Amino acid sequence: MKPDIFINFKHYENAVGYNVEKLLQDFEGLDTQNGVYYCLSPLDLRLQREFPDLQIYGQHVDSNGFGAFTGSISMESMKGMGINGSLLNHSERRIPPVEITKTVKRSLEMDFKIVLCVENLDEIKKYSILEPEYIAYEPPELIGGDISVSSAKPDIIEKAAKICDGKTKLLVGAGVKNRHDVETSMDLGANGVLIASGIIRNAKPINMLVSLMGNR
DSSP states (O other), rough: OOOEEEEOOOOOOOSSSSHHHHHHHHTTSSOOOOOOEEEEOOGGGGGGGTTTTEEESSSSSOOOOOOSOOOOOHHHHHHTOOOOOOESOOTTSOHHHHHHHHHHHHHHTTOOEEEEESSHHHHHHHHTTTTTEEEEOOOOGGGGGGSHHHHHHHHHHHHHHHHHHSSSEEEESSSOOSHHHHHHHHTOOOSSSEEEHHHTTSSSSHHHHHHOOOOO
């Protein structure tokens, strides 16, 4: 099984506005886009139309539809741009549990894919019953660091995979830096990885992505 690789562009200077277009042009040159997802800033989601072959996701989405909801990001508006999925509840954009439940339930009605970010096994147990498309396990203390979650907490990845039980795909993130981290996560039961600085802040992001993908 080949890994799904979700790249969170966050709001790094080299990954928003004009700079993100240059990054996407590089990524567009991959031999295959299967299993590669690009999670962009809300201001850059318009680029889905300029890069139709790339699978672009949002970094956040709200539970409401159209209406008097100033500043919200609806699934309807995203789907209107050709975007069919989003991160939700990232450690840098946590939302209340009741809103998580509302958003995931609505995503199932809308055929909109959610990558639900969680911080521990308790949250995996709590939200896996909602059956979002993905659950992304990211221990907050390892995010942006040099120690991979697959090295620091392999037992939790195994337990998380058993809880998800194939009904929800499992991603792991935080500290993922190389192909070995990806392969180890997969061996422990994950379906792929969620990665940000390991690619986006690399001197050659495209080369780093290719190395993580391995031989597809």
